[in-house]
Amino acid sequence: MMIRTILAVLGIFCYLSPAVAHHVLGRPTYSLSENTTTPPSVQIETQIGKYFVTVMAFPAFPRANEAGRIHLYGQRIDGKGSLAAPITFKVHDDNWFATNEEMLGTQMPLENIYKQAFIFNKDGDYIITAEYNSDGEPYTIDFPLTIGKPLPIGTIGFFSSLIFVSLISINVIQRRRMQRMQTQRHHDDNGLS
Amino acid sequence: MTDWLNLNFIDSLRLGGEGMLHGGLPTAWVTVTLAGMVAALIFIQPRQLTHQQGTVAQYTTAFLYGVGRLVMISPHWLIAMRVLATAIFLLVIAAGLFGTAIPERNLATTLTWTLWWTGVIIAIYFTGSSWCAICPWDTLANWLVRQRIWFKSSIAKGLNLRVPKWLRTVWPASAMFIGLTWLELGLGITTSPYATAVLALTMVTMTTISLLIFERKAFCRYFCSIGRTIGAYAELSPFAVRPLQHDVCAQCKTLDCYHGNETIDPCPTHLVIGRGEEIRYCTSCGACVFSCPHHNVGWRWQSNPLQRFLNTHMNSSEAWFILILLALTSFHGITMLPIWESMVHATASWLNDRGQLMMTFSLFMLLALFIPAIIYSVAIKITSLTSSGIEHHRLLNQFSLPLLPIAFCYHIAHNLTHLTRESQGFITVLANPLGTNTLPLSMMEKHQRHLYPLLPDNMIFTLQSILMLLGFIWSIRLFQQRRVQLYLSSIKTLPILMVIIGASLFNLWLLLQPMIMRM
Numbered sequence: 001m002m003i004r005t006i007l008a009v010l011g012i013f014c015y016l017s018p019a020v021a022h023h024v025l026g027r028p029t030y031s032l033s034e035n036t037t038t039p040p041s042v043q044i045e046t047q048i049g050k051y052f053v054t055v056m057a058f059p060a061f062p063r064a065n066e067a068g069r070i071h072l073y074g075q076r077i078d079g080k081g082s083l084a085a086p087i088t089f090k091v092h093d094d095n096w097f098a099t100n101e102e103m104l105g106t107q108m109p110l111e112n113i114y115k116q117a118f119i120f121n122k123d124g125d126y127i128i129t130a131e132y133n134s135d136g137e138p139y140t141i142d143f144p145l146t147i148g149k150p151l152p153i154g155t156i157g158f159f160s161s162l163i164f165v166s167l168i169s170i171n172v173i174q175r176r177r178m179q180r181m182q183t184q185r186h187h188d189d190n191g192l193s
Numbered sequence: 194m195t196d197w198l199n200l201n202f203i204d205s206l207r208l209g210g211e212g213m214l215h216g217g218l219p220t221a222w223v224t225v226t227l228a229g230m231v232a233a234l235i236f237i238q239p240r241q242l243t244h245q246q247g248t249v250a251q252y253t254t255a256f257l258y259g260v261g262r263l264v265m266i267s268p269h270w271l272i273a274m275r276v277l278a279t280a281i282f283l284l285v286i287a288a289g290l291f292g293t294a295i296p297e298r299n300l301a302t303t304l305t306w307t308l309w310w311t312g313v314i315i316a317i318y319f320t321g322s323s324w325c326a327i328c329p330w331d332t333l334a335n336w337l338v339r340q341r342i343w344f345k346s347s348i349a350k351g352l353n354l355r356v357p358k359w360l361r362t363v364w365p366a367s368a369m370f371i372g373l374t375w376l377e378l379g380l381g382i383t384t385s386p387y388a389t390a391v392l393a394l395t396m397v398t399m400t401t402i403s404l405l406i407f408e409r410k411a412f413c414r415y416f417c418s419i420g421r422t423i424g425a426y427a428e429l430s431p432f433a434v435r436p437l438q439h440d441v442c443a444q445c446k447t448l449d450c451y452h453g454n455e456t457i458d459p460c461p462t463h464l465v466i467g468r469g470e471e472i473r474y475c476t477s478c479g480a481c482v483f484s485c486p487h488h489n490v491g492w493r494w495q496s497n498p499l500q501r502f503l504n505t506h507m508n509s510s511e512a513w514f515i516l517i518l519l520a521l522t523s524f525h526g527i528t529m530l531p532i533w534e535s536m537v538h539a540t541a542s543w544l545n546d547r548g549q550l551m552m553t554f555s556l557f558m559l560l561a562l563f564i565p566a567i568i569y570s571v572a573i574k575i576t577s578l579t580s581s582g583i584e585h586h587r588l589l590n591q592f593s594l595p596l597l598p599i600a601f602c603y604h605i606a607h608n609l610t611h612l613t614r615e616s617q618g619f620i621t622v623l624a625n626p627l628g629t630n631t632l633p634l635s636m637m638e639k640h641q642r643h644l645y646p647l648l649p650d651n652m653i654f655t656l657q658s659i660l661m662l663l664g665f666i667w668s669i670r671l672f673q674q675r676r677v678q679l680y681l682s683s684i685k686t687l688p689i690l691m692v693i694i695g696a697s698l699f700n701l702w703l704l705l706q707p708m709i710m711r712m
Contacts, residue, residue, distance in 0.1 A: 047541055047550070060632065077542065146294075155290060155387075159394040163337060163401050170352060170405040177352070 040071075044143050049134055050076055051083055055143055057128075063148050064123045070104075072114040072130055072141075082112040087132040089116040094125035094144055104128070123148025213643045213710040214531060215614065222658045223705050229662040230697065237666065239673040271479050272342055275332045282329035282393065284626060289390025293628030297618070299386035300626035305393070306383040307615045311608035313419075314426065318605070321432040321492075322423050325413065325476035330393070334400035334412075345458050353408040356415060362510035363421050367517050370418035371562070374521045378528050379554040410461035413476050424473040425515060426601045428501065429667065434466065434477050435493040442467025442489060450481035450490060457484035466490050472501060473511075499670055502594060503678075509586060512593035516566055519600040519696060524561035526607055526703035529710075565696070569596075572688035579685045591679065592689050595672040596696065602664025603700040606657040613653055615710060617642040643710065657704055665697045 040056035047053075051074040062068040074083025089104040107114045120126070130141045218226075281304070289301030296302040313324050325331070336342055338350050382388035403412035413420045427433065436442045442465075450466045453459035460466070462474040466481045467489075481490045495501070507515075527533060540546075541553040573592065577585040618638075625631065634642075646653065672693055676686050683690075 047538060047546075155391060155394070159398055162398050166398075166402050166405055167337065167350075171350060174350065174352060 041146070046141065047077070048141060049137060049139055050078070051134070052077060053083070053141060055130070055141065057145055062120070062145070064120050066119065068118050068120075068147075070114075070116040070118065070128060070130075070145075072116070073112060082109070083114075083132070083134065084109060085132045085134055087114050087116075087130050090129040090131070091118070091126050091145075092129070094127045101129075120147040213614075213639050214707050215610070215643055215710065216707050217703075217705045218654055218657055218701075220705075222654050223701060226658045226661050226701060230665050230694075233662070233666045233669050234694075237669045237673060239677040268479060268483055271326060274327045275329070275342055278327040279329040279332045282333075286390045286393050288626045288628075289386040289388075289393070291627060292386055293631055294386060295628055295631060295633050296384040296386060297634050298622060298625075298628030298631040300622055300628075301386040301389045301393075302383065303616070303619055303622045305389050306377075307611060308619065311612040311616075313423070314601075314604050314608050315612065317423055317426045317601075318430050319432060321430040321434075322420075322427040322475055322477045323432075324423055325420055326478050328413075328420070328476075330396040330400045331410065331413065331476075333397050334404045337401050338404045345453065345456055351405045351407070354406055356407050356411045360415060362508070363415065363514045364510045365416045366418045366421035367510070367514050369416065370422065370514075370517060370521065371558075373418055374524070375555065375558060378525065379551060379558065409459065409463065410476070414462040414474055420476065421473075421514060422518065424475070425511075425518060425597060426604075427475075428473050428505070429499075429598055429601055431495045431497075433472055433493060433495065434475055434479070434482065434490060435472075435495070436467050437489050437491060437493070439467065441487050445487065447486065449484040449486055453480065454484050454486075499667065499674070502671060502674060505594065507590040507593055509590055512590040513566075515593045515597050515600065516569060517562065518604075519596050520562050520565040522600050522604045522607065523565075523696075523700055523703065524558065526603070526700070526706075526708075527561065529708045530703070530706050531709060533709075568695070569593075569692055572692045575688040576681070576686055580679075580681055583679060583681070588679070591675050592672070592686075595668045595675065595689075595693055598664045598667035598671065599693065599696050599700065602660040602667075603703075606660040606700075606704060609648075609653055609656055609660075610708060611710075613646040613648045614643055616647060617645065661697070661701050661704065664700075665693075668693050668697065 040058050041060050041062055044055045045052065046055075053072065053074045055073075056071045058069050058071070059066075070089065072087060076082070086106050086108055088106045090101055091104055092101040104116055104118055107116050114130075124147055126145045126147065127142050128145050130143075132139055285301045285304055288299050292299045292301065316324065332342055340350075376382045376388075376392070380388070382392060399416070400412045403416060404410065445467060448465060449457075451460050451464070458480050460481060461476060461478055464471055464474055464481075466475070477492070482492075537550055537553050537557065540556070541550045544553055544556075546552045570589070573585060573589045576592075577583060577588050580588075622628070648656075672686070672690060676683070
């Protein structure tokens with residue numbers, strides 16, 4: 001009876017649990033590369049100047065020290081032609097005080113698609129910048145790209161610190177208030193002014 | 194940041210026209226609903242309005258012998274539910290921070306936005322403001338500040354200051370509600386597990402800081418937009434914490450429900466439950482249930498909740514909150530229309546807006562807030578000009594109540610679609626809450642989800658039609674009730690009636706349209 005129950009529970013668990021090795025067109029996830037036909041890790045469609053611009057990054061889960069690729073495609077809003085000017089791709093860390101901008105390369109379109117390869121040697125959040133000139137006007141498109149899976153310690157740390165500091169500060173203020181009230185009561189009891 | 198990537202990925206599917214689109218209410222159902230509305234307009238007449246002494250008799254104790262009674266026997270059941278809700282909440286935060294960025298595979302987004310936020314609105318009708326009783330961010334804040342989940346704390350940790358008079362309105366909650374809607378529909382946090390977790394942590398932090406600074410639970414009463422939304426809608430629920438015998442409360446000298454006792458906290462939102470006038474601020478926390486020395490308070494089922502409104506008076510912030518609710522629930526529907534994207538793009542092009550088109554979105558949201566407000570104000574102004582002796586603000590406050598059922602019923606009808614079509618596959622997410630080693634939903638999975646919703650299509654359509662009709666009937670009944678209370682004729686209040694009809698028809702039209710799903 002016990003064994004049957006355990007087997008039933010295990011059976012239900014196996015049924016509900018997703019398979020660990022996911023296959024995309026017969027390939028396991030660990031063998032995905034920038035050339036694999038997967039959904040992009042990022043796809044942004046935006047309207048800038050006279051163009052609808054689509055940006056995609058491959059593979060679906062870019063990792064450090066593995067090749068990846070950015071695809072950019074710009075089509076005129078009126079549908080009359082595509083973006084053809086050279087585009088420069090740059091990258092910097094995604095934080096408020098980032099100063100370490102690096103050039104990825106300058107690309108011309110190949111069958112209307114700009115393709116920019118990249119390899120990052122560190123997991124993290126980055127901002128990719130695509131710059132180009134069109135009709136004499138400079139344009140810049142920024143989009144975020146996450147490589148690997150950075151730990152969100154910063155977020156937890158920020159909220160924990162905020163709560164901790166609030167608790168401590170209010171506690172200190174409250175203690176002082178209590179002391180002041182006690183002193184006041186003591187003065188009142190002794191008829192002091 | 195990871196989630197923004199995914200948000201854009203999902204949004205791009207919508208922009209690219211690959212988002213799942215499902216048909217709206219069939220014309221036949223709309224015709225039936227419209228016929229019902231016309232019948233309601235003709236047949237609902239103002240009744241003799243007296244506050245019946247028999248309201249207590251209308252409470253049936255049948256429900257108490259179920260879950261309600263179980264909860265009322267001992268606070269430990271309530272504590273257990275709070276602990277459970279908090280554990281799930283912490284799991285949501287963990288999944289959001291450490292799990293996959295794919296929203297449909299992560300517990301944070303699926304549980305928060307697909308199940309909880311849609312389900313809690315539906316649940317309000319059946320359980321009143323019970324969510325507030327087990328609210329995890331309040332439980333966590335209580336534990337952090339008072340080292341208690343329930344029962345009175347002997348430690349006075351907070352400053353216990355009174356909320357400044359200018360803040361003692363629901364304007365802060367209204368502002369927060371507008372902010373949350375902007376985050377939800379504009380920034381798209383519904384498709385971002387990380388942002389969902391950050392929002393959850395923000396709620397905990399705000400609740401904790403409020404509990405540290407202000408007395409009782411100022412956050413629940415004045416600041417929490419979720420609590421105020423639940424509170425407003427809960428007025429239409431037959432299920433609420435109420436006194437059993439009004440006479441007992443009338444003769445009570447100790448008011449333990451308000452002041453608390455040695456072991457139980459006072460009412461967190463400053464209510465004397467026996468008066469029952471401000472039930473929208475009740476958080477169903479159970480303090481009055483357990484502190485009442487006469488055992489005269491409990492969760493009760495009232496057969497006719499509209500009876501409560503006889504004594505309900507709204508102040509201007511509460512009235513505007515209802516209008517904001519109405520405007521934003523409809524706006525929610527508008528953003529899911531197929532025409533929305535092209536409308537936003539056309540306007541963005543005109544405004545030279547770039548990137549995520551946030552300026553354009555914000556502009557539309559402002560319009561969605563202002564247009565109903567202007568229409569309602571004009572209707573009230575016309576009525577006040579024709580009815581001498583009644584102040585404009587009094588009319589504005591009192592006639593906001595009939596708009597509440599329209600917002601509530603449309604909100605449920607809209608959420609039914611989300612709940613039944615998007616929550617498919619939740620068990621799989623529950624088995625792998627962080628979505629480890631998962632890939633985005635394939636088109637086949639998406640089609641399967643939308644082809645086989647939790648409820649059959651016809652049942653969803655029937656429920657939506659019933660809800661729209663019910664909302665309209667409630668609204669008309671409340672309108673008639675208010676009109677008679679203010680001694681106003683039908684002709685004088687015709688502009689307000691037109692607003693009610695217009696809002697109901699607009700919401701019905703929204704349901705008639707095909708809708709783009711989020712996931």
